[in-house]
Amino acid sequence: MTATVDTExxxxxxxxxxxxxAPGWVRYALLAAGLAVAxxxxxGLYPAVAVDILCWALFAVSVDLLLGFTGLMSFGHxxxxxxxxxxxxxxxxxxxxxxxxxxxxxAFGAAALALPIGYLAVKRTGIxxxxxxxxxxxxxxxxxxxxxxxxxxxxxxxxxxxSLFGLDLTDDYYFYYAILPIVLFGLAAAxxxxxxxxxxxxxxxxxxxxxxxxxxxxxxxxxxxxFVLSGFIAGLGGGLFAVGxxxxxxxxxxxxxxxxxxxxxxxGGIGTLWxxxxxxxxxxxxxxWLSFSGFxxxxxxxxxxxxxxxxxxxxxxxxxxxxxxxxxxxxxxR
Numbered sequence: 001m002t003a004t005v006d007t008e009x010x011x012x013x014x015x016x017x018x019x020x021x022a023p024g025w026v027r028y029a030l031l032a033a034g035l036a037v038a039x040x041x042x043x044g045l046y047p048a049v050a051v052d053i054l055c056w057a058l059f060a061v062s063v064d065l066l067l068g069f070t071g072l073m074s075f076g077h078x079x080x081x082x083x084x085x086x087x088x089x090x091x092x093x094x095x096x097x098x099x100x101x102x103x104x105x106x107a108f109g110a111a112a113l114a115l116p117i118g119y120l121a122v123k124r125t126g127i128x129x130x131x132x133x134x135x136x137x138x139x140x141x142x143x144x145x146x147x148x149x150x151x152x153x154x155x156x157x158x159x160x161x162x163s164l165f166g167l168d169l170t171d172d173y174y175f176y177y178a179i180l181p182i183v184l185f186g187l188a189a190a191x192x193x194x195x196x197x198x199x200x201x202x203x204x205x206x207x208x209x210x211x212x213x214x215x216x217x218x219x220x221x222x223x224x225x226x227f228v229l230s231g232f233i234a235g236l237g238g239g240l241f242a243v244g245x246x247x248x249x250x251x252x253x254x255x256x257x258x259x260x261x262x263x264x265x266x267x268g269g270i271g272t273l274w275x276x277x278x279x280x281x282x283x284x285x286x287x288x289w290l291s292f293s294g295f296x297x298x299x300x301x302x303x304x305x306x307x308x309x310x311x312x313x314x315x316x317x318x319x320x321x322x323x324x325x326x327x328x329x330x331x332x333x334r
Contacts, residue, residue: 004270007288010074012134016327017052019055025149027211027296028094030097032094035068038180038184041053041176041209041210042172042173042177045285046171046172046225047171047172047175047176048172048244049284049285049288050172050176050178051175051176052241052244052284052288053181053280053284053288054176054179054180054237054240054280054287055237055238055240055241055244055262055277056237056241056261056280056283056284056325057183057184057237057277057280057281058183058186058187058233058234058236058237058240059077059186059234059237059264060234060261060265060268060276060277060279060280061187061190061260061273061276061277062077062080062190062228062230062231062232062233062237062269063077063232063234063262063264063265064265064272064273064276065190065194065226065230066226066227066230066272067262067265067271068089068091068265068270068271068272068273069194069199069202069203069206069208069224069273070202070206070222070223070269070304071127071205071206071207071225072226072227073126073129073130073138073262074129074130074230074254074258075120075130075131075133075258075259075262076117076125076132076133076134076135076136076137076138076255076258076260076262077133077230077231077234077258078135078137078138078141078252078253078254078255078257078261079113079117079126079133079136079140079253080108080110080111080230080231080234080235080238081107081234081235081237081241081252081257081261082104082111082141082144082238082248082252082253082257083106083113083140083141083221083235083238083240083243084106084107084234084235084236084237084242084249084252085103085106085109085112085114085238085239085241085248085252086106086108086144086150086151086157086242086248086252087101087102087109087237087239088102088105088106088160088238088242089102089107089157089242089243089248090150090157090245091158092160092161092163092242092243093159093160093161093254093294095156096161096163096308097163098163098164098165098269099161099162099163099164099178099187099243100164100182102186102239102243103182103236103239103240103243104236104239105239106235106238106239106242107232107233107235107236107238108235109235110226110232110238111195111229111231111232111235111247112143113231114228114230114231114232114305115122115224117133117227118223118228119135119224120132120136120225120226120235121133121136121227122223122227123218125209125312132256133167134258137253137255137258138255140253141253142253143248144250145250146255146330150307151248152248153250154250156247156248156250156332157174157214157242157247157248157249158246158247158248159181160242160243160245160246160248161243162175162178162209162243162245162246164178164304174245175243175244179243179244181239181242182236182240183236185231186237187277189229189233190233190273191273193226194273196201198222200223201217201222202222202226202252204217205217205219205222205223209215209228215334225255238252241294244294245318261313263279263283263302263306264276264279264280264283265279265306265316266279266306266309266310266316267279267283267306267309267316267317268280268282268316268317268318269315269316269318269319269320269322270316270317270319271319272315272316272318272322273321274318275316275317275318278317279316279317279318280320282308282317283302286301286302286305287302
């Protein structure tokens with residue numbers, strides 16, 4: 001398992017080093033540019049697409065927190081994304097609470113679900129961990145499908161409101177700016193986690209779990225904590241996705257949703273964190289463009305791009321660009 005994780009994580013490390021070694025003004029410029037793009041996005045794209053990009057960005061970052069920084073490949077993260085979507089919809093519909101409260105309720109519900117699943121899953125490694133998470137996700141999907149009185153079954157949960165203290169958020173343009181602070185909070189939380197002493201321990205566990213255990217770190221406890229935090233961030237994205245679409249279907253719990261999140265992370269760059277945001281923007285925008293062009297085999301195009309990235313750009317988009325920056329900085333020092 002250690003060799004596998006090292007192989008997957010090694011390309012990402014150069015990207016992280018490029019950003020970490022960059023001068024302070026470069027990091028602040030990147031942050032300012034990212035915020036500017038986030039504020040501009042609904043003006044340059046269809047606002048509904050911009051909303052989906054934000055939601056999927058949170059989902060991808062949550063998966064990267066596990067895959068890129070802890071070395072755990074989860075094929076069942078749709079369980080937390082979808083559980084939060086349903087809980088958010090139920091709270092918003094039946095309790096009539098403002099949507100940020102409903103989203104937080106859904107995120108905490110996803111974290112609560114991640115606790116028992118993670119407790120059992122983190123005792124396994126490699127493909128066994130991935131299969132355990134997939135199995136639990138399929139169980140959640142089955143429960144949602146059969147519990148029709150609550151979830152609506154195949155008909156889904158309809159009419160999820162966007163209430164926020166009487167503000168009119170029916171327009172996706174205004175709704176985008178209403179959810180942007182929540183998304184920024186989730187991204188900032190992920191950044192803080194990965195740049196804290198806790199995050200450095202996670203990287204150490206990813207690279208060499210035996211050595212981390214020998215140093216006295218409770219490896220399983222760290223993995224479980226990362227799993228729960230990842231579930232919470234995925235829950236934030238799932239709750240916002242439910243409110244954004246005002247409808248929750250079984251698709252949010254399907255295994256293909258977990259697979260799409262992994263594709264987004266690989267496309268953006270494993271272990272780069274912000275690569276998930278970039279990957280989400282590329283995939284969501286591409287799917288929207290293909291659907292409006294009348295092309296039906298969308299999966300064929302996205303799958304082909306995924307294969308090309310894996311074969312030619314193993315660092316992903318963000319990782320490849322960051323690696324070029326690192327080489328440029330090294331060349332200037334000579």
